[in-house]
Amino acid sequence: MKILGIESSCDETAAAVVQDGHHLMSNIVASSMDLHVQYGGVVPEIAARSHIDVVLPVIHQALQAANCDWDDIDGIAVTYGAGLGGSLLVGVLTARTLAIIHKKPLYAANHVLGHVYANFLTSTTLPGLAMPLVQPKFPMLAVIVSGGHSQLALFTDHLAYQLLGQTRDDAIGEAFDKVAKILGLPYPGGPSIAAAARFGNPLAYKLPLAQVAGYDFSFSGLKTAVLRLAQAQIGVGYDFPSFKLSERLTEAQKNDIAASFQYTAAKTIVTKVMRAYDEYGPGSVVLAGGVAANLELREQLSANLPIPLAYPDTKLCTDNAAMIATLGCYLATKETTADPYRLAIMPNLSM
Numbered sequence: 043m044k045i046l047g048i049e050s051s052c053d054e055t056a057a058a059v060v061q062d063g064h065h066l067m068s069n070i071v072a073s074s075m076d077l078h079v080q081y082g083g084v085v086p087e088i089a090a091r092s093h094i095d096v097v098l099p100v101i102h103q104a105l106q107a108a109n110c111d112w113d114d115i116d117g118i119a120v121t122y123g124a125g126l127g128g129s130l131l132v133g134v135l136t137a138r139t140l141a142i143i144h145k146k147p148l149y150a151a152n153h154v155l156g157h158v159y160a161n162f163l164t165s166t167t168l169p170g171l172a173m174p175l176v177q178p179k180f181p182m183l184a185v186i187v188s189g190g191h192s193q194l195a196l197f198t199d200h201l202a203y204q205l206l207g208q209t210r211d212d213a214i215g216e217a218f219d220k221v222a223k224i225l226g227l228p229y230p231g232g233p234s235i236a237a238a239a240r241f242g243n244p245l246a247y248k249l250p251l252a253q254v255a256g257y258d259f260s261f262s263g264l265k266t267a268v269l270r271l272a273q274a275q276i277g278v279g280y281d282f283p284s285f286k287l288s289e290r291l292t293e294a295q296k297n298d299i300a301a302s303f304q305y306t307a308a309k310t311i312v313t314k315v316m317r318a319y320d321e322y323g324p325g326s327v328v329l330a331g332g333v334a335a336n337l338e339l340r341e342q343l344s345a346n347l348p349i350p351l352a353y354p355d356t357k358l359c360t361d362n363a364a365m366i367a368t369l370g371c372y373l374a375t376k377e378t379t380a381d382p383y384r385l386a387i388m389p390n391l392s393m
Contacts, residue, residue, distance in 0.1 A: 047367025050133030051125025053089045056363035057104035063371035066166035068107035090128030117147040119370025130387040131179030141382040149373040150380040152265025157330040160354040160365035179325035188331030207257025217261035226288025242301030251308040310340040329353035
């Protein structure tokens with residue numbers, strides 16, 4: 043079974059072909075990130091226009107790279123939520139049209155769930171990708187960390203899960219972006235903070251861990267603590283504008299603040315993961331989402347878990363269609379098809 047995946051939830055236009063839920067045949071990503079950097083974040087209208095320009099060429103390239111034509115494709119999976127409305131609309135309308143024209147079943151993919159399913163890819167002939175040797179075992183604890191989500195979910199089988207906890211305010215990736223702005227580091231904040239942290243001391247400043255009941259997360263307090271710390275380092279009051287802080291912070295101070303923030307943000311995740319591991323005893327723990335590429339988070343989790351931590355290749359942590367095509371393969375086994383004449387986008391979709 044070969045599934046074509048289409049992903050357009052934010053600023054990446056992506057298409058991929060996955061066979062049998064584990065073999066990646068092609069993975070094409072066209073990003074409009076360079077158009078958004080100057081604005082310090084993704085501009086929805088610009089992203090949507092970019093998707094319109096490149097979505098068909100990207101799909102054609104994905105089929106070509108997989109050495110497939112439409113007769114070889116058994117179904118189409120497309121992200122219908124969560125994400126930016128205009129961006130989702132381009133991908134969904136394209137997938138609906140192609141499903142009708144080529145008479146293929148259509149599968150509606152949850153973007154967040156897709157990130158989890160990137161962990162089920164175990165083989166490829168594509169260069170530059172490191173794949174795990176085996177798929178995760180059930181029950182599986184999924185740690186989903188990205189710009190829009192911080193969630194813990196327990197899977198008992200494919201597509202069968204319960205959400206244990208999620209962020210009550212900022213997602214961890216959002217916190218990275220906001221702290222990067224305070225420090226005058228470029229967007230996106232995750233890679234910028236990680237780069238600065240390499241030259242800093244993670245124990246230079248003691249930042250607070252949010253005390254939230256259950257398995258929920260909170261990062262707004264940590265973000266505010268970083269703001270107050272930066273203001274204190276240059277000797278100004280709380281009314282000093284955050285966008286002017288970076289001009290007066292030294293490189294050493296920025297590096298130490300970045301390292302201390304990253305260390306504490308990762309520890310926030312690890313604390314809840316270990317509590318869930320002790321309670322549920324899963325057969326595997328998988329890391330998913332854009333922040334899964336963060337080495338500090340990977341290292342802290344690996345050091346604390348008694349079993350190996352699973353995570354995708356860094357190129358498959360950020361938004362891509364390989365994860366959507368993989369999820370589509372498992373949706374196909376459950377025969378959970380969508381109506382190509384009616385499938386609507388759901389920008390606020392959750393797991």
